[in-house]
Amino acid sequence: MIESYLPQASTFAGDIDWLFSMVFWIVGAWFLVCSGVFFWLVFKFRVPNGSQATAEYITGEEKSQKRWVTIPHLLVLFCDVFIIYGAVKVWYDVKQYLPPPDQEIQIIAQQWAWTFVHPGADQKFDTADDIHTVNELRLQEDAVYHYHLSSNDVMHDFSVPVFRLKQDAIPGRVITGWFTPTESGEFDIQCAEICGIGHGLMPARLVVEDAAAHTAWLAERSPVKLAAVTSPVVEN
Amino acid sequence: MSAGLSSGSNDGLEPIDRTAKRPVVANGILGMMLFILTEVMLFAGLVSAFTIAKSAAPVWPPPGQPRLPIEATAFNSVVLFASAVALLFAHRAFHKGDRESMRRPMWLALGLGSFFVIFQGFEWVTLLSEGLTMTSSTYGAFFYLIVGIHALHAFGAIALLARANHRLQQGWLTPGLFGAAEMFWFFVVGVWPVIYLVVYL
Amino acid sequence: MRLKSLRLKGFLILGLVGMALIWPDFAEACAVCGAAQDEATRKAFVGTTAFMTFLPLGMLFLVVGWYIRRTLQREEEEEQRSER
């Protein structure tokens, strides 16, 4: 379903879309059956307003009558099992399991901008060769990324619709997660948790590029040149 | 409206034949039970919040903050329990219909309860002078919040008990009022050990 | 509160909870869970979640259950009295 709106640009995007479609078909079928029966009953047993027609006397307390409710209800339960299984599996893969990383980044949210930190050549954060960018995240295609998400002031939410990824940023905590971009291109990053009056003005761009282009960009932003183009990290 | 069929605002005392709709518990008591359900959850929320804050702190209680007076409060807790025991005696006398011998335990329960609140007040003054305030740390903030809300409930319960006692002196204390008042007081007493265990120890 | 239908539901719920427990991977492994202090907070959150969920349910089962049972009992008594 969702893939017709947005490209699937991460490894787990397809799983989430699959889950969405599965739920859609199951509940869609239920909805059609229920509303079909509902409208059929309304039209079949409709009488004019002033009519003297009387109804049948059905208590619904007898077992043979209750069957009409209990059997669909067991079927709902049956369908629920599938949905629960799918949901738990997808959730586990996206949020709980952590594949070994190729790259790591820090994401720092604040009112109302995103700061992204690449560790630079030494692969360590908080060193001189860290590369800071504001409102632009450049990633390498097909690399497993770990992100460390934090916030400087209020709650934000790092949301990348094409990745189908969303995670709240909570002040005072660093939240770790992962993703693997699979499609190069330029996409939206949104803030999905209200963070004050500038909440609507917190767009960032995501650029996914192939390994060569990414390496070139990292080299260009390397600490030597960094001194010249000091990134405008907004201190709170 | 005929008295026999009137609904409602009775507390089950009138000698009218209402067997068809005699309530399981009197209105006042049922209302108080429901109110106490809410209050229990209020304290459950506070205690949960306190537990979470405590777990997040590397050292608890925070260094540099005065310690709570555990022994003095233990003594004060005993006073509070004594007041509940006195109220139990009053309860027994009331349900025997012996309003005369109910008076002394009522006064005792009221007196001990008031002593508890006043003693807490002194404790607060001491702690404040030692530098534990609401803004000095979450430790202090939670202490004053939880104990303060408990004290507010104690005030309310004492006021209700005093009202019941007043009615008793006037000679028309109803089971509804007495039941509601004693239930509220037992709630205030019953929730205290939980607070003592969680906040003080 | 007809126990019969509740029992059926109880079985189903138990079955589902059991199913959740069978997936040890999902239940145990937590790669994203962080440092020791985080772990304490995490435990506190889980603990208070359980506490706040079951406390009201327990109270309601006790208080409301008792009240409903008493009322139903009394209704039965009255029915018998009126039959006599």
Add this chain to the structure above:
Amino acid sequence: MAESIPTQPSDPHADDHHHEEQSFVSKYLLSTDHKVIGMQYMFTGMAMALIGGFMAYAFRMQLAFPGVEVPLWGVVTPANYTALVTNHGAIMIFWVAMPVLIAAFGNYLIPLMVGCDDMVFPKINRLSYQIFLLSAIVLISSYFVDGGGFGGAWTTYPPLSAKAEYNLTPMGASIFIGAVGLEFVAFLLGGINFITTAMNARAPGMKLYDIPMVIWMIVIASILFMVSVGPLLAGAIMLLFDQQLGTAFYDPNRGGDPVLWQHLFWFFGHPEVYVVLLPAIGITAEIITVFSRKKLFAYRTVLNTAIGTGVLSFCVWAHHQFISGIDPRMAHVFTLTTLLISIPIAEMMFVYIATLYGGAIRLATPMLWALAFIFEFLIGGVTGIFLGASGADIYLHDTYFVLAHFHYTFFPIAIIGTFAGVTYWFPKMFGKMMSDRLGKIHFWGTIIPFNFIFIPLFFLGAGGQHRRIYDFQNFPALAGEGMQDLRILATTSLLVMLGFQLVFFYNFITSLMKGKAAGKNPWKANTLEWTAESPPPHGNWKELPTVYRGPYEYSVPGREKDYWPQDEPN
């Protein structure tokens, strides 16, 4: 609680039941009569619904036509926008759905349907309304203080709500929290009254299983409310202290924890959904049985599902926090419970559909509303499954999909449920019939645009559009022509729907002035309120009724009439 105690044992009605002539003030403003208080709640709720609807109009205009000057409001600034969506949400849930569905119908119906002359604690009841009115005034006043109304979403997550430097509304935030707190106290007092009255003041002969379903639902909802509100009150006090006294309960830099608020808030926030849902479901039960002349299918099953929903509603709340950094293992448990709650609710819907079978369905206006409730709520229910499934919620969380989903639950509950109840009980409340023709025009004029408002939002949400963003033109993926067209469609439908509400008010007022006299029982219904005069006098009945059977004995074979009122011996 002091009011709960009768002042004199010999005269329990000393001060609340005099029947002599009363002045306007004591009759309408200071009355302890449950019917007057119910009306007060209803009209206050309707006034607040107008305010909430106007807010929706203002921000929907901004979304469809960004930057345009909105008639009657002006240009919607970002601060305006966040304040509007915040207060729209809070007003519609706390000041419209709750007062109308629980307080107005609860107050009006409980004594009439269980057969007593008034609430058991009439003065507490009056106090409840007064506090509620105060809370509404306090909330609206937040718009006129320095900094304007609070704009941090109705969920008021700290640290945004806790610090003025973040939310830029130093007074507005505190007033908002204060108003919500007052409102809870009002419903606490009301809830004590509803439960005690329904349990203790039933007419002779009315057994537990003879209580009409709507009363059961209001009672269960009140119990849910009372048990779930405590932690939120605790959290609100802490938040208020953070705002005004400088404590650090939610400040991560000083030892607090912002997630704590979500913990306490959603513990209340999710049961709250069922608190407003259950009364609407009960109202529907009354209406579909009367207008299809059928006994409610499996009364006890409905009751059990309501209890089951209530129990489960305490076990699902953390599903609002899937994305908020809780322990990921907890999400599994809450996915399980969330999907389990679909079972009692689905069963309830099945029961209602089964009730229609074999009926003689008369499509009068109240019945149309009740049927629309079932159908629209079905959509709301099935779309909830997407969000309860934790894996899919990673994508859908806080998108317009969520927004459309809960409007498909709350709109049937708050608006359709209210119109169903008002059109059904209008003859009892005012003694006049409403125009059926105008009622049907209003019905179709509301239902059709309603679907056109929110179905586009499902598509926008699936396309990745997030909530509470005042202008999507900043996001290239969302600024496209196709998406903007959907927004314009939704806004236009909203305007049409708001316009059709004028039909309702016209119908309401003209029916009040010169409607046909209703008589005691225009719908030929069984429940006790239809045995009283329309409108019922103070004290409801000259002689209180006695009950002989359950409320849904329609079309009983071998009887001359197709209904069998609860108070007729045979």
